[in-house]
Amino acid sequence: MSVDRRPLERRPTPPGRFIQHDILDEHGLTQEQLAQRLRVSRLTVNELVKGKRALTASMALRLGRLTGQSPDYWLALQRAVDLWDARQDPDNQIVEEIEPLQT
Template sequence: MAILNTTGMQRKPTHPGEMLREDFLPDYGLTVPGVAESLGVSRQSVNELLRERRAVSPEMALRLARLFGNSLEFWLDVKRSVDLWIAAQSVEEEVDRIKPLHAA
């Protein structure tokens, strides 16, 4: 028997930039310039991601997965969770007005 999650997430999921800033960089002893160089991207790109002003693109997810030895899906799933939560918050009232269809 499945237990349905009908309440949804009550808080915004953790942004990938916050994970990098709070968990990955300190654990690996990395700096912004060091991460940028390792990833082959600009420091501005890394800074915008860390400040949660930039989303993780598929290309960046590939780079992060390679650098930290985890999966591409890890980074994209974190991004997807944030994107879906933001979308749900912005259209919540309109979605609530939609009447679900039932098969005949």
Template sequence: MERHKSLNIHVGEILKYDILEPSNLTVGQASKLLNTSRLTLSKIINGKSSITPDMALRISYVFGGTPDFWLRLQRKYDLEKAQEDFDKESLKKFCLE
């Protein structure tokens, strides 16, 4: 039986579309609330950086959810991405042999 592959959504997208946009917050405004740089938050919401434990604490304090919730979302994304990369590399390896 083949495993169902769902969309792998970066936690930054969840933050952007479920928190910032409904609240009509710009990246600059949200970064001030989180006491972080605009660049740092921009990298997160654009999927270029991961949420760290420190950032999970900040997001939890400002927007809700637990730090563990935010970190589990990040971990799930990272694991799915690693699985995708592993599958691609394994396919190349076995096809070349």
């Protein structure tokens, strides 16, 4: 399996945007109603939608059950954002200085 290592020019779409558009807007739900269905606080949903909270494995399971999408799908969305953010962080520039193991 080959991995595309080209840097993305823009930040991947965070899971919260999908929650807003594909769940809340599409199904006419409020954040409070979604929170009740997911058995979490409204604050949790609000922070996910606003991108102030990362999506956890537990939330991926809940969203997977609710939407029929795989929990892996939801985690992949979060992972893409996390990796992009890490690559943009100047503290991680040292990664380029690490010498790979010889195979």
